Amino acid sequence: MIALAFRLLSMAFCVLLLAACQTPAGRYAQHKDSAPTFVYETPDLTDAVPRYEPYRSFNSRAYEVLGKRYYPMQTGKGFVQQGYASWYGQKFHGHLTSNGETYNMFAMTAAHKTLPLPSFVRVTNLDNNKTAIVRVNDRGPFHSDRIIDLSYAAAQKLGYQQHGTARVKLEVIHFDEDNNVTVGTQPTVPYAQYAGLTDSFTTSDDTGGTVSASVPQQANGTQANRTQANRTMPSAPTDMAGTPALASASGSSPATRAEEIFIQVAAVSDLERARSVSTVLSALYQVPAHIPLINNIYKLRLGPLADRFQAKMLLDELKNNGYPNAYTVEASL
Incomplete structure (x- = not known):
């Protein structure tokens, strides 16, 4: 009886081991994040194009990470924030974002802990005044000293991909259903005025x-x-x-x-x-x-x-x- 039990236990262990070997690599299969180890494609440093997009309701629910609870905002209108930005790259490339999209480290996207998804944000590197407009479609970074995780391409455009972090200012570019636009704390204006359509x-x-x-x-x-x-x-x-x-x-x-x-x-x-x-x-x-x-x-x-x-x-x-x-x-x- 003991021998039979031992054989059954051994078979179960082998089945579990085989299943583990056949399981696709997960989001954290790469132990440490990194820049691209080879060139998949040329990074597109063109800013994301802000426009009206309805928020995804399933991203508005409170959630908990590492014992801390986060409460997503219901609107990003008027939002401004300063702090440190980090970036995420190859470790997460090709995996799903919190918005249900596929993360592409070569696109102009970002992760934020509480902004509505999706949101458009103008990010300014306070050390060199370079700017980038990104589309926020993911959650993070879950470090107390960082306010946003940018894609590798966005970090490259802001000039800090070699440093890991940078001091930044965030300004949400908010579109309502009538195409009125609010950038950070600036007054709301019609789209034509936001796009500079009245100037030469x-x-x-x-x-x-x-x-x-x-x-x-x-x-x-x-x-x-x-x-x-x-x-x-x-x-x-x-x-x-x-x-x-x-x-x-x-x-x-x-x-x-x-x-x-x-x-x-x-x-x-x-x-x-x-x-x-x-x-x-x-x-x-x-x-x-x-x-x-x-x-x-x-x-x-x-x-x-x-x-x-x-x-x-x-x-x-x-x-x-x-x-x-x-x-x-x-x-x-």
């Missing part, structure tokens, strides 16, 4: 020069902005072949037309490629497309656009969907 602006053209534009202020009120931004634009002008209109800068127009606002998506030497892309983008965003020939280069442009608010909204869409080098220009047809 300057962008670089392909030759290294500058193109300036000054647009009248949009009508007051967020609802006016929404109506203007969501209106349907006319179909793209086409030539006889049914492709977006092609213009040449070498010809002279009998009458000088006022300059209008466009988004320049690309500058290429292949006309067919430009036409193919412009047809898709024009249909997708419901705006006209033009391909002027300037200095033997075809400039793919979307527009003219109604105002600077619409230009900003379209530019953000393009930058977030595969055209990071798109920019605003002012030109005449």
Whole structure:
């Protein structure tokens, strides 16, 4: 009987050992955190784009870690905080965040103990004045002397990935459902004012020069902005072949037309490629497309656009969907 019991106990131990060997590596399989030990991908140091996102209700419940209980805030509006930031990297890469998303150390994200999830935060390194905008989608850090854990990419942008921690200031960028924006303790303003849409602006053209534009202020009120931004634009002008209109800068127009606002998506030497892309983008965003020939280069442009608010909204869409080098220009047809 004793021998039988011993054999059964040995078999049970072997089964448990085998199961442990087959269990996938957990979040803490790597004993100590680290920077990437090899390059998975190039870190994207582009700021997260703040926008309205409803809070996840399951992240608003109180929770306990290491014997301490935390009570998440119901809103991040008006939140400002100073303290030390740390960063987390390869140890957590690919594992789920508290928000149910997959942590990517190369994205501009962060962890905070009590901010609503998700939240957008402007982080300023108080030692070098570098800033980064991150999307908070995780909980932590659970150290008494640290207020936020940034991704490896965000720490790199702030210039402290080699030091481990940095003195920082946090300012929540809060969007409400009507696109009113509050940055830290600053007054709440409509999105158009937050994005600087009422000032003159300057962008670089392909030759290294500058193109300036000054647009009248949009009508007051967020609802006016929404109506203007969501209106349907006319179909793209086409030539006889049914492709977006092609213009040449070498010809002279009998009458000088006022300059209008466009988004320049690309500058290429292949006309067919430009036409193919412009047809898709024009249909997708419901705006006209033009391909002027300037200095033997075809400039793919979307527009003219109604105002600077619409230009900003379209530019953000393009930058977030595969055209990071798109920019605003002012030109005449």
